[in-house]
Amino acid sequence: MATAPTNEQAGATDFPWWLVALAVIGLGIGGVIVANDLYAQVFTTVAKGLAVTIFVTLAGFTLATLLGLSVALLGLSDSKALRQISRFYIELIRGVPVLVLLFYIAFVGAPGFVAGWNWLTAPLATAGLIEPMMVRDVSLMWRAIIALMIAYSAFIAEIFRAGIQSVDKGQVEAAKALGLSRGQRFRLVIFPQALKVIFPPLSNDFVAMVKDSSLVSVLGVADITQMGKVYASGSFRFFETYSIVAYIYLVLTIGLSLGLRRIEKSLRERSSV
Numbered sequence: 001m002a003t004a005p006t007n008e009q010a011g012a013t014d015f016p017w018w019l020v021a022l023a024v025i026g027l028g029i030g031g032v033i034v035a036n037d038l039y040a041q042v043f044t045t046v047a048k049g050l051a052v053t054i055f056v057t058l059a060g061f062t063l064a065t066l067l068g069l070s071v072a073l074l075g076l077s078d079s080k081a082l083r084q085i086s087r088f089y090i091e092l093i094r095g096v097p098v099l100v101l102l103f104y105i106a107f108v109g110a111p112g113f114v115a116g117w118n119w120l121t122a123p124l125a126t127a128g129l130i131e132p133m134m135v136r137d138v139s140l141m142w143r144a145i146i147a148l149m150i151a152y153s154a155f156i157a158e159i160f161r162a163g164i165q166s167v168d169k170g171q172v173e174a175a176k177a178l179g180l181s182r183g184q185r186f187r188l189v190i191f192p193q194a195l196k197v198i199f200p201p202l203s204n205d206f207v208a209m210v211k212d213s214s215l216v217s218v219l220g221v222a223d224i225t226q227m228g229k230v231y232a233s234g235s236f237r238f239f240e241t242y243s244i245v246a247y248i249y250l251v252l253t254i255g256l257s258l259g260l261r262r263i264e265k266s267l268r269e270r271s272s273v
Contacts, residue, residue, distance in 0.1 A: 022254060029247050042231060042244045049227035050248070056141065056213045056223060060148035061206055067149060068156030075161055086157070093154035098147070099215055105147040106219055110138045144216035152209060156202065163198035164190055196267050203260035207253050214249070224248055 033039045075086035093101070114133050124130045167190050175185040217226035224245055232241040 019258075022250075026247070026251065029243075033244070038237070039240060039244065042237065042240050043248075045231045046224055046227045046241065046244050046248060049222050049224040052141070052221060053210070053213050053223040053252075056145055056148070056216055056221070057206075057210050060145045060213070061152065061209050063145070063149040064152035064156055064209075065202070067153035069160050071153060071157035072160035072164065075157065076164060090154045090157055093150060096151075098151045098212055099218070101151050102144060102147040102215055102218065105150065106140065106143040109146075110143050111135050114138065140219040141216065141221045144219055144221055148209060148212065148216075151212075152205060156205060159198055159201045159205070160194075163194035166197045167193045199267055200264055203257075203264065206260070207256055210253055210256065211249060 033043045071086050071089055074082045075090070077083060077086075096104075114135050114137070118125065118132050121130060121132075125132050171189055171193065172185060175189040180188065213223060214225040216223055217229060220226065228241045228245040232238045235241070
C-alpha cells in the first residue's frame with residue numbers, strides 16, 4: 001500500500017510558483033526603473049549604498065560567527081566557570097534589542113574604549129610618541145559592525161552548540177580511541193558532521209543580518225537605507241524612494257536565500273551518500 005508523501009516531501013516537489021510570482025514582480029519593477037527617469041534616478045542614488053551594506057553584512061557576520069563559535073566552545077568545555085561565563089554572555093546579549101545594543105556600543109562603548117586606551121597609553125602620549133585617541137577616530141561604521149557582531153554572536157553560539165551536540169557520542173569516543181587530539185576530533189570528526197545541522201539556521205541568520213544591516217542608518221552610515229532616507233527627505237519622493245529600497249533588499253535577500261538553499265541541498269545529498 002502506497003504511503004502519502006509527507007509535508008516536507010510535498011514541499012520539496014512543489015513547483016515554485018511563489019518564485020515565479022516574485023520574478024514577474026521584480027522584472028516589472030526593473031522595467032519601471034529602466035523606463036522611468038525618476039525611478040532610475042532614485043535607484044542610482046540608493047544603489048550607492050549597496051557596497052556599504054554588503055561590507056557591513058560580511059564583516060559583521062564573519063566576526064559574529066567567529067565569536068559565536070568561541071562562545072559555544074566555552075559552553076561545551078569541561079570547566080564549570082567557562083560554561084557559566086558562556087551562558088551569562090548568551091542570555092545577556094539575547095535579552096537586549098539589536099537597536100539598543102547599536103546605540104550602546106556607538107555612544108557608550110566607543111567613548112569607554114577611547115578613555116581606556118588613552119589611560120593605558122598616557123605615558124606614551126606624555127612622551128610625545130603617540131597622539132591621544134579621540135572618539136571621532138572610531139568610525140561609526142565599525143561601531144555598527146561591532147554591535148551587529150555582538151548581537152548575532154549570542155544566537156550563533158546556540159546554533160553551534162546545538163549542532164555540535166547533535167553528533168553521536170559514539171563517533172567522538174571512536175575518535176578518542178584512535179588517539180586523535182581534541183582539536184583533531186573537532187576538525188575531522190565533529191564539525192563535518194555538525195555542519196549539516198548548523199548550516200540551515202546559520203544561513204537564515206546571514207539573510208537576517210542583510211536586513212538588520214539597515215539599522216546602521218540610524219548612525220548615519222551611508223548604506224542603502226541611509227541613502228534612501230537622505231534622498232527622500234530632500235525630494236519628498238517617499239513612495240518612490242522606499243519602494244526602490246525595499247526592491248533592492250528583496251533582490252539581495254531572495255537571491256541569497258536561493259543560493260544558500262542550493263548549498264544546503266548539496267550538503268544534505270553529500271551526507272546521505
